[in-house]
Amino acid sequence: MEVxxxxxxxxxxxPRPDCSCAVCAxxxxxxxRAATALLVDGTLLLDLTPGAAFAAARAGHSLGGVQQVxxxxxxxxxxxxxxxxxPQPVRVPDGRELTLLTGHRVRAVATDAPGTGYAVLGPDGQxxxxxxxxxxxxxxxxxxxxVEGYDLVLGDVVGRPxxxxxxxAVGAVGPTxxxxxxxxxxxxxxxxxVRRRLAAAGARAVPDGTTLAVGVYExxxxxxxRTLVLGGARSGKSVEAERRLESFPDVLYVATGGSRGxxxxxxxxxxxxxxxxxxxxxxxxTCDLVPLLAQEGxxxxxxxxxxxxxxxxxxxxxxDDAVWADGGERALRARVAELVGAVRGTRRTVVLVSNEVGxxxxxxxxxxxxxxxxxxRVNAAVGAECEQLLLVVAGQAVVLRG
Numbered sequence: 001m002e003v004x005x006x007x008x009x010x011x012x013x014x015p016r017p018d019c020s021c022a023v024c025a026x027x028x029x030x031x032x033r034a035a036t037a038l039l040v041d042g043t044l045l046l047d048l049t050p051g052a053a054f055a056a057a058r059a060g061h062s063l064g065g066v067q068q069v070x071x072x073x074x075x076x077x078x079x080x081x082x083x084x085x086x087p088q089p090v091r092v093p094d095g096r097e098l099t100l101l102t103g104h105r106v107r108a109v110a111t112d113a114p115g116t117g118y119a120v121l122g123p124d125g126q127x128x129x130x131x132x133x134x135x136x137x138x139x140x141x142x143x144x145x146x147v148e149g150y151d152l153v154l155g156d157v158v159g160r161p162x163x164x165x166x167x168x169a170v171g172a173v174g175p176t177x178x179x180x181x182x183x184x185x186x187x188x189x190x191x192x193x194v195r196r197r198l199a200a201a202g203a204r205a206v207p208d209g210t211t212l213a214v215g216v217y218e219x220x221x222x223x224x225x226r227t228l229v230l231g232g233a234r235s236g237k238s239v240e241a242e243r244r245l246e247s248f249p250d251v252l253y254v255a256t257g258g259s260r261g262x263x264x265x266x267x268x269x270x271x272x273x274x275x276x277x278x279x280x281x282x283x284x285x286t287c288d289l290v291p292l293l294a295q296e297g298x299x300x301x302x303x304x305x306x307x308x309x310x311x312x313x314x315x316x317x318x319x320d321d322a323v324w325a326d327g328g329e330r331a332l333r334a335r336v337a338e339l340v341g342a343v344r345g346t347r348r349t350v351v352l353v354s355n356e357v358g359x360x361x362x363x364x365x366x367x368x369x370x371x372x373x374x375x376x377r378v379n380a381a382v383g384a385e386c387e388q389l390l391l392v393v394a395g396q397a398v399v400l401r402g
Contacts, residue, residue, distance in 0.1 A: 001122030001214040003040050003152065006055035008208055009033030010133060010185035011073065023186035031190035034208055036182040038130060038154065043102045045069045045086070046118055046130050053083045059209040067100055072132035074114030091116050111135035119150075126214040129172070131155035133183035136163030140170050149174050151215045157181035157203045158188055161247035162278055164201060169249035169280075176217040179203035196399060200224070201247035224388040224402055225349055230356040230379060231392035238303055240392050241353045248349070250298040251281045254289065256307040287311040293342035293350065305354035305382065309375050312336070318374075319367045336378055343385045354379050356391065 010016070014033040015024030027033070035049040039056060042065045049055075056063050069082075069089040082088065092098060092108035094116065099105050103123035111117050115132030122128075129150045131137065136155075150172055155163055158181055167173040181194075181203050188194045198204050199221040206212070227244060231237030245251045281301075284292070287308050292300060302308075316331040317323035343350065358376045363369045383389045388402030 001041055001120075001124060001126045001128070002211055003038055003128065003154075003214060004056070004059050004061055004211045005154075005180075005182065005206060005208060006037040006039055006052050006059065007034030007049055008036055008180075008182045008184055008206065008210075010183050011035050012185075014184055014186060014190075016186060019186065021186050023189050027186070027190050030207060032208075033184055036133075036154075039063070039066070040104065040120060040128075041102065041122070043067050043100060044104055044106065044120065047072055048080055048082065048086070048089045050080045052080075055208065059211065067102065068098065068106070070106065070116075070118055072116050072118065072130065074132070092118075110138040112138045117155075122214065126151045128152040128154065128214055129167075131160075131163060134159055136160050136166055137172075140166045140172070148172070150177055151217075152178045152180065152212065154180050154182045156183040157198060157201060157247065158184060158194070161201060161243075162280075164203070164247035165249045165278065165280065168247070175202075176220060178212065178214075178217050178220050180212065181205045193397075196397070197243065200227075200244040203247070223349060224386070226343060226346070226386040227351045227388040227390065227402070228379070228383045228386040229351060229353050229390045229392060229397075230383075231353075232356055232360075235392045236395035237353055237355075237392040239395075240390065240397050241301055241303060241351045244351050245299050245301055245349075246278055248299050249280055251278070252292070252298050252300050253281050253283045254292060254300055254302045255283060255285045256287045256289075256302065256304060256311065257285075290338055290342040293346040293348065295348070297348055299349035299351070301351045301353075303353040305352055305378055306357075306375060308339075309371070309378055313371065313374065318370065321366070324370070332374065336374075336381060339378075340381045340385060343382055352382060352386070354382070 013035050015027040034055060036047060037049040037052050038046040039061060042061060045066045048069050053063050063083060063086060066086055069087055071089050071091045094108050094110040097105060097107045105121040107119045109117035109119050113135040115135050117131040117137060120128045127150045133156050153173055157164055179202060181198050188197055194205055202221060202223045204221055229237050229241045312332060312335045316328045318328050318332055357372050363372055389400040391398045391400055
């Protein structure tokens with residue numbers, strides 16, 4: 001089964017008409033995207049969009065063999081003229097199944113937002129799922145009836161990463177599923193930035209006109225096992241770290257800062273972080289990271305190593321010069337080496353967050369300088385064990401490795 005993407009953009013296209021944002025200004029030439037429409041084996045058209053016939057011709061195809069046109073949008077698709085020879089576009093009621101003369105079977109999938117998704121089973125047994133913009137499959141519950149895995153999933157990965165998490169939770173998306181982002185809008189700058197964000201979710205984007213062979217998964221990106229996200233205060237490092245795991249179910253968020261009873265400002269910070277996280281995530285407040293890294297299990301998001309180091313330095317008396325000289329430094333080195341070894345040996349997907357404090361003003365106190373120096377050493381040692389290393393500056397992630 002082959003799928004040609006006649007467009008991969010949001011319903012209004014990219015750039016949006018009359019939009020003056022920076023992303024739309026950059027979305028020109030190869031980065032421009034027409035509204036999403038899919039041509040399956042030349043016989044099934046999912047969503048009829050303006051210029052679909054010309055887009056097919058540019059991709060080396062014709063719409064002359066299309067036997068069925070199905071719409072996913074809640075408004076029954078953009079108001080466009082139906083090209084001569086095409087059947088009248090329709091939406092299929094949720095749960096209804098169609099069988100085409102070519103042997104393709106199409107089932108309408110209910111979604112949690114207005115619109116209809118379509119699961120297509122090809123004559124060769126390959127399966128694809130197409131979801132409308134801003135939606136996730138409805139009624140998917142972990143432990144419910146078994147769900148067959150899809151070879152190809154096309155959906156709004158940027159706008160609804162939780163949809164991918166739901167599909168992974170029930171086994172509908174696995175390591176060999178080719179996840180392609182469509183309905184791309186001006187949420188993410190084009191080019192390297194959108195590729196980086198999608199790759200962290202095990203997904204990718206392709207240009208308009210691309211033909212995909214369903215079941216060929218050589219281009220499926222590998223999700224990094226270990227990632228370290230660095231950044232200064234309010235740089236956006238925690239948001240970046242959370243974004244990297246929001247398309248995965250059952251993430252364990254490891255908060256190393258504790259609750260700090262009575263500190264209302266800290267409580268407000270913690271509440272803000274919790275409100276940002278997907279509801280399916282669990283939280284553990286601990287600095288005992290080594291056992292968590294040694295266990296098998298769901299992905300870990302550790303936020304942050306800076307507070308872990310504060311706790312470790314407290315435990316060895318690092319703030320007292322005499323204690324530091326009389327074994328405190330050696331004890332801290334052993335704690336750090338144990339953590340680094342656990343990061344090296346972990347089999348879990350892990351995203352770690354830490355502060356980059358070495359580029360600012362030199363601290364006025366000896367203890368402040370000691371903390372700065374030790375955090376720099378921790379970041380360097382942990383970063384050496386990570387496949388991907390990012391520095392977040394003004395909300396923008398700069399890839400240092402990976």
